[in-house]
Structure formats: structure tokens, C-alpha cells
Amino acid sequence: MPGIDECLLEAMRLPGARGAALVDWTSGLALGVVGESPGGDQEASAAEAAELARLAAEHRAFASVGEDGEAADDPPLEDLIVSNRDSYHVLRFVRTSFDSSVFLHLWLARTEGNLALARIRLGEMAGRLVLG
Numbered sequence: 001m002p003g004i005d006e007c008l009l010e011a012m013r014l015p016g017a018r019g020a021a022l023v024d025w026t027s028g029l030a031l032g033v034v035g036e037s038p039g040g041d042q043e044a045s046a047a048e049a050a051e052l053a054r055l056a057a058e059h060r061a062f063a064s065v066g067e068d069g070e071a072a073d074d075p076p077l078e079d080l081i082v083s084n085r086d087s088y089h090v091l092r093f094v095r096t097s098f099d100s101s102v103f104l105h106l107w108l109a110r111t112e113g114n115l116a117l118a119r120i121r122l123g124e125m126a127g128r129l130v131l132g
Helices: 004-012 042-058 115-128
Strands: 017-024 030-035 079-083 087-094 102-109
Touching (some): 004 017, 042 079, 042 087, 087 115
Antiparallel strands (some): 017 030, 017 102
């Protein structure tokens, strides 16, 4: 089971990967970073991505609904994808034994990247990630 560094290095092996981070979406702190960062500042990028993740996670409109009709928790979303002209940002929420408030952020070049493959692999990585 990989830790943070191993997980981020695995993410960087994806085609088109420009940068990756593990971020706590409640505090905006990067728990680990590797590669480039949009805008050049890894801490600022982590905080900005956390704002987006928090916004989506805390609003019921985006929550999955359980069998009982109530919003499911832990984590509140599977992933969040933002695309622009030259890249994709994939935020994959990670289930943890504590509060599930972390996500993997992969910055992917649009021309070399494969969004479907990135989603699949990030899901696998999130399932194997060991925090603690």
C-alpha cells in the first residue's frame, strides 16, 4: 500500500501529467506535491483547489444520495473535473478512516493526457493510499 510520495509519483507517470498534489480540502494545505503547479506556486494552487473542492463537497446539489434518500458522506464526491483550453484538473476525493477531507489533484496536459485513464488510475490510487 503506497504512502503519499509513492502515490504522487505514480500519478506523475500518467500520460500528460504536469503536477500532482494531495490536499486537505478543509484547511487548504498540501500534504504532498510533485511536478509543476498551475501558476507556479504549489501552496497557492493547493489552497485554490481546496476552495473549489470544499464548495462542491459542502453543497447538497452535488452530493450523492443514499438508499434512504439522505446525502451520503465520506467522501461527499467521487471526483471533480475542471477543463480549460490546454489542461484538465482532476480532483479525486479520498476515503479515509478519519474525516475523508483529502483529495488528489492531478494537473494534466490536454494534448498528451487521457482523462478517462486518469480518472480510473486516480480512483485506484485513492483506494490504495495509506495515510497516517
